[in-house]
Amino acid sequence: MVAMPGQSKGDVTGMEPVLDKATIIRPSYIASIELSPRNGPVNVEDLKADLSDEFSLVSSNLDISQRNSLDSKEHIQVCLRIRPFTASEKENESQDCVSIQDSTSIILKGPKNSMICQRSEKNVGQMVQKFTFSRVFGPETTQEEFFDGTVKQPVQDFLEGHNRLIFTYGVTNAGKTYTFQGTEADIGILPRTMDMLFKSIHGKLYPDMDFKPLRCKDYIRLTKEQVREEIAVKNSILRLMKEVRQQSNMDVAKCLDMETCRNEKEDGI
Numbered sequence: 001m002v003a004m005p006g007q008s009k010g011d012v013t014g015m016e017p018v019l020d021k022a023t024i025i026r027p028s029y030i031a032s033i034e035l036s037p038r039n040g041p042v043n044v045e046d047l048k049a050d051l052s053d054e055f056s057l058v059s060s061n062l063d064i065s066q067r068n069s070l071d072s073k074e075h076i077q078v079c080l081r082i083r084p085f086t087a088s089e090k091e092n093e094s095q096d097c098v099s100i101q102d103s104t105s106i107i108l109k110g111p112k113n114s115m116i117c118q119r120s121e122k123n124v125g126q127m128v129q130k131f132t133f134s135r136v137f138g139p140e141t142t143q144e145e146f147f148d149g150t151v152k153q154p155v156q157d158f159l160e161g162h163n164r165l166i167f168t169y170g171v172t173n174a175g176k177t178y179t180f181q182g183t184e185a186d187i188g189i190l191p192r193t194m195d196m197l198f199k200s201i202h203g204k205l206y207p208d209m210d211f212k213p214l215r216c217k218d219y220i221r222l223t224k225e226q227v228r229e230e231i232a233v234k235n236s237i238l239r240l241m242k243e244v245r246q247q248s249n250m251d252v253a254k255c256l257d258m259e260t261c262r263n264e265k266e267d268g269i
Ligand SMILES: Nc1ncnc2c1ncn2[C@@H]1O[C@H](COP(=O)(O)OP(=O)(O)OP(=O)(O)O)[C@@H](O)[C@H]1O
Pocket: 082, 083, 084, 086, 139, 170, 171, 172, 173, 174, 175, 176, 177, 178, 179
């Protein structure tokens, strides 16, 4: 799942509960949290409106015309990416719990054998929830399509001087790393973003290596002597890393040798 750009808080999706509230068993870690009452379906637009109210406090120093222009732009988007079943999930005949209704909404069914579903089925029938998002991407979505449909525009906005925040959010194994980082053969949104940023500054790069970052957003210009020192330090770090890697490879080889010897001894070879 991916939330982008802006910030999300708690339940960022729209939700149409079918269950009676009293029958919903809440996980213990949120048992003490009071849910605000919801009358009827809540969709992503309502949540965006709530969040926009909160953000208006942060941006209270903007003048009204600026604020109106921000409000008129959709500045919070929550996108959902549904990943395909992994090989092991296919082997274990995992159930299809998510079905895409249209480009902005999905229907979620609880797993048949989960306790919460079995209990709720006894009381009110199968537990089904509807969630809405700014956009839903199905399992067949490629990395390129996902980037083009979600992150490309905010990166373009960033290049034009606007602040944008993009983050992934989801349970373990949901596909956050795959979406952000991707694989060597099929890169994710982070390398695609970097590619776009570097392409945009192509030809404007400063060719000398005499700037050094200082305290996050500052930098200093190095003298020729300092440049030589920096290069020497970098080279010694690289040499050290190479030695450590070689040493650990040798240690692994030694362990494998010892293991082989022990096995051969046990087998009486
Ligand atoms: N869109 C996709 N297409 C194909 N495979 C995917 C996709 N998304 C995720 N996967 C695969 O699903 C598995 C879990 O994905 P991933 O490691 O990205 O999850 P994660 O959310 O980062 O998990 P964790 O929070 O535990 O780090 C990986 O094997 C990954 O290759």
